[in-house]
Amino acid sequence: MFSLWLTCCLPLGTLLLAFWRSAAGNQLSPEQSFIWGPGLRADVVLPARYFYIQAVDTEGKRFTVSPGENAFQVKITAPEEQFTRVGVQILDRKDGSFIVRYRMYASYKSLKIEVQTKDRHVAKSPYILKGPVYHENCDCPQEDGNAWLEEMSCPQAILQIQRDLVHFSTVDPDKIAKEIPQRFGQRQSLCHYTIKDNKVYIKTHGEHVGFRIFMDAILLSLTRKVKMPDVEFFVNLGDWPLEKKKSSQDIHPIFSWCGSNDSKDIVMPTYDLTDSVLETMGRVSLDMMSVQANTGPPWEEKNSTAIWRGRDSRKERLELVKMSRKYPEIIDAAFTNFFFFKHDESLYGPIVKHISFFDFFKYKYQINIDGTVAAYRLPYLLAGNSIVLKQDSIYYEHFYNELQPWKHYIPFKNDLSDLLEKLQWAKDHDEEAKNIAKAGQEFARNNLMGDHIFCYYFKLFQEYSKLQVSDPKVRDGMEKVEQPDDDLFPCSCHRKKVKEEL
Ligand SMILES: *[C@@H]1O[C@H](CO)[C@@H](O)[C@H](O)[C@H]1NC(C)=O
Ligand SMILES: *[C@@H]1O[C@H](CO)[C@@H](O)[C@H](O)[C@H]1NC(C)=O
Numbered sequence: 001m002f003s004l005w006l007t008c009c010l011p012l013g014t015l016l017l018a019f020w021r022s023a024a025g026n027q028l029s030p031e032q033s034f035i036w037g038p039g040l041r042a043d044v045v046l047p048a049r050y051f052y053i054q055a056v057d058t059e060g061k062r063f064t065v066s067p068g069e070n071a072f073q074v075k076i077t078a079p080e081e082q083f084t085r086v087g088v089q090i091l092d093r094k095d096g097s098f099i100v101r102y103r104m105y106a107s108y109k110s111l112k113i114e115v116q117t118k119d120r121h122v123a124k125s126p127y128i129l130k131g132p133v134y135h136e137n138c139d140c141p142q143e144d145g146n147a148w149l150e151e152m153s154c155p156q157a158i159l160q161i162q163r164d165l166v167h168f169s170t171v172d173p174d175k176i177a178k179e180i181p182q183r184f185g186q187r188q189s190l191c192h193y194t195i196k197d198n199k200v201y202i203k204t205h206g207e208h209v210g211f212r213i214f215m216d217a218i219l220l221s222l223t224r225k226v227k228m229p230d231v232e233f234f235v236n237l238g239d240w241p242l243e244k245k246k247s248s249q250d251i252h253p254i255f256s257w258c259g260s261n262d263s264k265d266i267v268m269p270t271y272d273l274t275d276s277v278l279e280t281m282g283r284v285s286l287d288m289m290s291v292q293a294n295t296g297p298p299w300e301e302k303n304s305t306a307i308w309r310g311r312d313s314r315k316e317r318l319e320l321v322k323m324s325r326k327y328p329e330i331i332d333a334a335f336t337n338f339f340f341f342k343h344d345e346s347l348y349g350p351i352v353k354h355i356s357f358f359d360f361f362k363y364k365y366q367i368n369i370d371g372t373v374a375a376y377r378l379p380y381l382l383a384g385n386s387i388v389l390k391q392d393s394i395y396y397e398h399f400y401n402e403l404q405p406w407k408h409y410i411p412f413k414n415d416l417s418d419l420l421e422k423l424q425w426a427k428d429h430d431e432e433a434k435n436i437a438k439a440g441q442e443f444a445r446n447n448l449m450g451d452h453i454f455c456y457y458f459k460l461f462q463e464y465s466k467l468q469v470s471d472p473k474v475r476d477g478m479e480k481v482e483q484p485d486d487d488l489f490p491c492s493c494h495r496k497k498v499k500e501e502l
Pocket of ligand 1: 332
């Protein structure tokens with residue numbers, strides 16, 4: 001269970017003695033500052049809703065540094081209710097903008113969001129969200145998938161989805177239901193899902209199927225929000241992509257968290273990113289919002305030794321640690337865990353203590369190097385304001401193909417042979433490096449937030465479902481995946497009520 005934070009307990013009336021001033025010395029202007037984002041709209045249901053505040057001064061200039069982390073106060077209430085069960089956090093991005101996020105533990109008829117600075121309303125505050133305003137656990141799907149896509153402001157087309165599905169001119173659920181378990185079911189851990197009438201059914205294959213919880217969770221979350229198309233598909237719970245046939249003949253559609261240049265698996269956002277979206281302000285502390293408020297010192301004050309920590313899951317990681325021991329002023333790389341290779345302290349040094357992810361951003365240069373497959377920390381690294389140096393790799397997550405080398409990150413060779421040279425380039429071109437860091441951060445902010453992840457999943461299943469040439473079926477041995485029923489504050493869904501009355 002997560003704890004409930006009630007708005008009554010947050011320090012809202014913080015007494016402010018200082019005048020917030022912009023870099024130019026001007027005062028923060030409540031009228032000129034602006035507020036925007038999906039969290040101001042009732043129909044965008046997210047586990048943690050969010051919106052942005054940009055501080056602007058009385059001259060109309062945007063703040064580019066923080067006006068102070070307590071510059072704004074936010075109060076969220078349900079006017080009709082005595083208590084509003086909502087947790088609110090204001091995250092200072094230190095660039096003049098803030099993320100306000102809130103997690104609702106109950107649904108409300110309407111919601112009032114007040115944003116103030118020194119007792120004056122900011123921008124168009126108060127914002128009234130005419131409801132119903134549903135919380136994450138409310139089972140109240142929008143019947144019209146395309147209307148939902150519009151409400152969520154999802155992109156028209158997602159290139160990676162098109163790239164992945166181009167290998168499949170049609171999908172025959174009857175055929176894959178038989179053939180995929182025969183081909184992979186013995187040695188691999190797979191989940192066979194059918195979504196029918198917006199209910200989720202599953203049959204697992206293989207021994208290690210614990211990771212199904214992430215897939216179950218996102219599918220249930222989606223079906224609470226939107227009516228999913230009837231669809232039947234297989235999810236690979238293992239690390240490595242599976243469909244390695246060279247020709248496109250007789251290949252099978254397999255959904256995986258990681259894609260590779262030498263396979264034809266259909267990629268989805270990783271379980272790690274998915275889980276962090278679902279559990280934002282809940283079980284997880286590292287997510288795409290929290291990371292934005294913890295990006296360490298400003299660029300100029302960051303330590304210019306490159307940093308890396310991780311486990312020994314790939315031999316290039318051993319190489320990197322060896323390099324670090326040879327050039328400790330240039331690279332600080334060390335293992336926090338030994339598991340895959342023989343632990344040789346004389347070569348790879350002692351195991352070091354874990355450092356908090358946010359502490360990575362004390363360093364200017366972040367090295368991203370594959371683990372077993374792609375290193376799933378890349379979304380968070382990009383969201384910081386350090387520059388990412390990324391190893392060339394056959395492995396990719398759902399968004400890598402949209403990233404551009406030299407624009408969003410600095411590439412280095414798979415065998416690390418040019419890593420020192422690339423680090424030197426970054427040091428010699430500090431201004432350019434800073435801009436690449438900024439572009440990478442911008443990419444993460446605009447493409448990897450919770451709403452983008454929901455869009456990706458829905459679009460993917462929608463596009464895939466159109467390829468089906470027979471009806472998805474609830475197969476023998478499938479069990480229904482039930483919605484969680486431990487919700488403290490059940491909602492009443494207006495869409496369901498209308499139906500019952502008819
Ligand atoms: C920068 O980091 C390195 C490696 O972690 C450390 O040895 C060095 O003292 C740090 N430099 C400064 C100026 O703090
Ligand atoms: C994998 O494919 C991408 C995109 O085509 C390419 O840029 C990259 O160099 C390839 N990596 C390897 C190691 O083959």
